[in-house]
Amino acid sequence: MARKESAAVPVKDSKVMVIGGASLVGSATVEELLSRGATQVVIYDNLSFDGEANIAHLKGDPRVKVVQGDILKLHQLLAATEGLDGIVHLAAFMTLNFDRDPWGGIDVNIRGLQNVLEACRANRVKKLVFASSNAVYGYGHGVKGDLVEDTPFHAAGAPPAAILYGASKIMGEQLCRDAHRKHGQDYVVLRYSTVYGERQHYRAANALYIVETHDAIKRGERPKVIGDGSETKHFVYVGDLARANCMALEAPATDVAVNTSGPAPVTTLELVTLVAELTGRPDLKAELVQPDPTKVRLTSGGAFTIVHKAAKDAIGWEPQVDMREGLRRLLAWRDASLTNAG
Numbered sequence: 001m002a003r004k005e006s007a008a009v010p011v012k013d014s015k016v017m018v019i020g021g022a023s024l025v026g027s028a029t030v031e032e033l034l035s036r037g038a039t040q041v042v043i044y045d046n047l048s049f050d051g052e053a054n055i056a057h058l059k060g061d062p063r064v065k066v067v068q069g070d071i072l073k074l075h076q077l078l079a080a081t082e083g084l085d086g087i088v089h090l091a092a093f094m095t096l097n098f099d100r101d102p103w104g105g106i107d108v109n110i111r112g113l114q115n116v117l118e119a120c121r122a123n124r125v126k127k128l129v130f131a132s133s134n135a136v137y138g139y140g141h142g143v144k145g146d147l148v149e150d151t152p153f154h155a156a157g158a159p160p161a162a163i164l165y166g167a168s169k170i171m172g173e174q175l176c177r178d179a180h181r182k183h184g185q186d187y188v189v190l191r192y193s194t195v196y197g198e199r200q201h202y203r204a205a206n207a208l209y210i211v212e213t214h215d216a217i218k219r220g221e222r223p224k225v226i227g228d229g230s231e232t233k234h235f236v237y238v239g240d241l242a243r244a245n246c247m248a249l250e251a252p253a254t255d256v257a258v259n260t261s262g263p264a265p266v267t268t269l270e271l272v273t274l275v276a277e278l279t280g281r282p283d284l285k286a287e288l289v290q291p292d293p294t295k296v297r298l299t300s301g302g303a304f305t306i307v308h309k310a311a312k313d314a315i316g317w318e319p320q321v322d323m324r325e326g327l328r329r330l331l332a333w334r335d336a337s338l339t340n341a342g
Contacts, residue, residue: 127249
């Protein structure tokens with residue numbers, strides 16, 4: 001992986017846009033940028049999926065500017081990206097959305113990114129951070145062992161929506177490389193593992209293990225585990241990803257793609273058992289059930305670890321929040337949200 005050591009964009013006193021800034025990762029990234037002294041943070045979002053609620057606490061900050069826009073409309077992006085130092089691009093269809101609307105996902109994830117890159121070129125934005133995914137390694141029984149940046153894509157046995165999502169991220173990474181090769185556009189690709197944390201939603205297939213388990217336990221029901229409970233998931237806390245986004249801007253590295261994963265993987269049985277324990281109901285033992293063929297569920301087919309050593313080398317990042325602490329924060333936020341709603 002080639003790197004040019006001259007692409008640092010210090011966050012302090014800079015102007016940065018977060019595309020998809022009203023999302024789970026986006027809202028946390030805006031908070032992190034502000035804490036690091038950004039002069040202005042532009043939230044560019046179409047404000048769907050409860051986006052307004054995610055950023056309500058940020059709107060009183062004079063450094064925050066909210067632009068309701070669509071990445072498929074280049075003229076909107078061109079106007080919104082004038083005078084920026086950097087962009088963190090998070091907006092995308094995820095697997096469950098791809099399952100419902102594959103053509104929409106292709107448009108947003110591929111054409112949308114191409115529009116972002118064109119806006120960067122036209123307005124001389126110094127650096128782009130692109131949120132990719134460990135989905136670039138694929139799914140199914142070929143995904144096992146250590147997943148590193150040159151691990152090939154595996155598609156056998158995975159549902160179409162999962163393959164379409166992973167392929168869209170592969171294409172997105174290559175569009176970034178192409179822009180760097182042709183126009184000198186500096187960028188860093190971060191391959192997120194499954195994100196969880198405060199302001200968690202129901203649209204990420206793997207994160208459903210957390211929120212659906214919590215919901216079931218709050219109803220006094222036994223949590224369900226699909227399969228035998230041995231399938232591996234590798235989660236990363238949302239605050240750690242917010243740091244990674246900022247560190248990718250500030251690092252001198254460019255033209256590089258790195259994994260950003262949590263400290264350690266967890267099996268689905270370990271995960272639901274931990275949620276039950278943290279919810280105060282360890283007596284509600286997990287019930288093993290067979291997969292529902294009508295629902296998209298991402299399974300690894302074996303134990304794997306998403307190695308994040310290259311992120312330490314390239315941008316100085318490594319995760320800080322382990323699964324127990326991250327889950328404790330998430331569940332406390334969900335409990336507080338339910339209390340406030342009531």
